Amino acid sequence: MTRKHISGFSNPTVKYLRSLREKKLRKRAGQFLVEGLRLLEDARVSGYVPRTLVMAEGRDPHPLIEGLEREIEASGGEIITTTPDILSKITGKSNAQSVVGVFDEFDTSLEKLDRSAAKIWLVAQDLRDPGNLGTMLRTGDAVGAGGLILIDDCADPFSAEAVRASMGAVFTQGLARARWDEFIPWLRGGAGQLVAASLRDAVPYRGAAYQSPCFILVGNESQGLPETYEMECDLRVTMPMKGRADSLNAAIAGAVLAYEVLETFDPAAQN
Amino acid sequence: MTRKHISGFSNPTVKYLRSLREKKLRKRAGQFLVEGLRLLEDARVSGYVPRTLVMAEGRDPHPLIEGLEREIEASGGEIITTTPDILSKITGKSNAQSVVGVFDEFDTSLEKLDRSAAKIWLVAQDLRDPGNLGTMLRTGDAVGAGGLILIDDCADPFSAEAVRASMGAVFTQGLARARWDEFIPWLRGGAGQLVAASLRDAVPYRGAAYQSPCFILVGNESQGLPETYEMECDLRVTMPMKGRADSLNAAIAGAVLAYEVLETFDPAAQN
Structure with a gap:
């Protein structure tokens, strides 16, 4: 597992994550965002672990997040902490408690x-x-x-x-x-x-x-x-x-x- | 029936109509906007005629609009023509063919x-x-x-x-x-x-x-x-x-x- 902290708006990872909010860029990347602990937990229960998990530094601890972190560790994913402002830029919402996961799109043939x-x-x-x-x-x-x-x-x-x-x-x-x-x-x-x-x-x-x-x-x-x-x-x-x-x-x-x-x-x- | 042409963005009627897109101001005014000929025709068939009808100058003629105009005439309402730009400001959409009606809110007791x-x-x-x-x-x-x-x-x-x-x-x-x-x-x-x-x-x-x-x-x-x-x-x-x-x-x-x-x-x- 990689842990990374991002503090700059111009960081290419931030730009990439923001781009996933746009249909065309999401399609090109073949990845999508899932926002909120409830949906991330739904995904986990169904066997889907995010490639990347993004949350604000100093976010309140939560047992579900700790569980997610363990699964990401096991699958070789990445955990990114950032500032509440940058998190808002990624999610488009001003909720510093939010958590965002990045998933690979499924094969839809x-x-x-x-x-x-x-x-x-x-x-x-x-x-x-x-x-x-x-x-x-x-x-x-x-x-x-x-x-x-x-x-x-x-x-x-x-x-x-x-x-x-x-x-x-x-x-x-x-x-x-x-x-x-x-x-x-x-x-x-x-x-x-x-x-x-x-x-x-x-x-x-x-x-x-x-x-x-x-x-x-x-x-x-x-x-x-x-x-x-x-x-x-x-x-x-x-x-x-x-x-x-x-x-x-x-x-x-x-x-x-x-x-x-x-x-x-x-x-x-x-x- | 009153016919009025509005060409200025700062016209108070334009400001009023735009304000009806906001819940609080709409509630205070007791009026709401209905956009599009199809919905206006639904309203007319159900016996509701707009107090005010707004459309862009030079809009394509349409028999349903002519019918609406006659009903508004009969009920003493108002027809406003304006520029496509101002119409877009009111509707929030860039469709110069659009038509907007202003209705009194119903008694919801x-x-x-x-x-x-x-x-x-x-x-x-x-x-x-x-x-x-x-x-x-x-x-x-x-x-x-x-x-x-x-x-x-x-x-x-x-x-x-x-x-x-x-x-x-x-x-x-x-x-x-x-x-x-x-x-x-x-x-x-x-x-x-x-x-x-x-x-x-x-x-x-x-x-x-x-x-x-x-x-x-x-x-x-x-x-x-x-x-x-x-x-x-x-x-x-x-x-x-x-x-x-x-x-x-x-x-x-x-x-x-x-x-x-x-x-x-x-x-x-x-x-």
């Missing part, structure tokens, strides 16, 4: 997913809001999904907002990114029912003929799914819309569907 | 709600995220809820983010704000079952004994509900949590519950 590992998978197309994305990961964890597959131009699952909204599920759920024309051949190369909420040629979502593994597809926040994508689905279901609007928030629609599918597969799940 | 008007009501306690709040309004519209009751220190339903996330449901759903010790006497002064997702002394949410009017209570994003609030509920239900986490996003939990309650009351709703 479809081939990494084992579809037989779960009965439910969530799929999002052009989902632009990182909060929605993180919420879908969190919901996936709750329903026992295998993971989230991000189609076309989705928000970055490694952004601070997505990681935070996932409540740690970014470390427990499978995660893949693919274009539609990569996803469909992969899906059709094995078992899998593709289901979407739709108004076109749809059956009531309640008690529909869901089959495992069930891939629940939700579309872009403002456009919904392209018609060709909907028509590729094996099952289109409709949900009651009793008001003026004709759609739900994407993460909400996915969650209501996922709980219905869970009930179909596993009626005793709640007991 | 509990006494305005007619509990017999709907079988489902959503209740949020200390909900801090305006996006979650707006999403709950949108979900309420979808399940035919009567409205959303905001308990204790919630986000401002008249913030731009909440209004946007509501997709116009801020104009169709009832809206009330109250302290817990005002809400409970009001609730107990009439029919109403208070239901919360809980781990304490709870029954499975699926097929639970929901009664109309059903008030579905969700708690703060990070703290959940205080135990005393949970214990005040007439029914505590639990939802399957098959992963590592023990809770859902507040708006997600409310939506999954609301769709279950809707199914209980109205099994044919989706057909």
Whole structure:
């Protein structure tokens, strides 16, 4: 383990860590930031130890941090202490008690997913809001999904907002990114029912003929799914819309569907 | 109707409109901003006409804007044209095609709600995220809820983010704000079952004994509900949590519950 103290704003490590807040630079680096002890503990419990841990000098001791330090020591990582001001520059927040971990991004290729590992998978197309994305990961964890597959131009699952909204599920759920024309051949190369909420040629979502593994597809926040994508689905279901609007928030629609599918597969799940 | 052109950044009307982006000043003024033609049209369809409409000079004509202008004319409102730069200052966005309406805030006292008007009501306690709040309004519209009751220190339903996330449901759903010790006497002064997702002394949410009017209570994003609030509920239900986490996003939990309650009351709703 390396221990390092940084006191200068212009230190290249500080610049590097700050750069991880920007999507393009994060992608280039292949690393992302996780802020806060709670999320770092979620990561640790799931078997992920940060490459680097950053905290302010003189931070209050905490048993969880001591545990993290031991794990980083064992894995050959690095612990950096710095000033509260520099820490704020890195996190973008003025909390001197904060702790930040640097993790390697995961391999998000479809081939990494084992579809037989779960009965439910969530799929999002052009989902632009990182909060929605993180919420879908969190919901996936709750329903026992295998993971989230991000189609076309989705928000970055490694952004601070997505990681935070996932409540740690970014470390427990499978995660893949693919274009539609990569996803469909992969899906059709094995078992899998593709289901979407739709108004076109749809059956009531309640008690529909869901089959495992069930891939629940939700579309872009403002456009919904392209018609060709909907028509590729094996099952289109409709949900009651009793008001003026004709759609739900994407993460909400996915969650209501996922709980219905869970009930179909596993009626005793709640007991 | 008044028509006015503003060309100076220091014009007091510009300062006033910009001030409506800040919660404290918005509250003092009792007015809020609604940005974008889609939301303004949602408002109009629901019977709400802006007091003031602001757009850039030379904006492309649009039949919906012409319709809005006629309604504002009829109601004695004001139409302001300004430069694209000043419009950006007001909206905080650089879209010269944008249109902004100024509305009076609604009366959000509990006494305005007619509990017999709907079988489902959503209740949020200390909900801090305006996006979650707006999403709950949108979900309420979808399940035919009567409205959303905001308990204790919630986000401002008249913030731009909440209004946007509501997709116009801020104009169709009832809206009330109250302290817990005002809400409970009001609730107990009439029919109403208070239901919360809980781990304490709870029954499975699926097929639970929901009664109309059903008030579905969700708690703060990070703290959940205080135990005393949970214990005040007439029914505590639990939802399957098959992963590592023990809770859902507040708006997600409310939506999954609301769709279950809707199914209980109205099994044919989706057909």
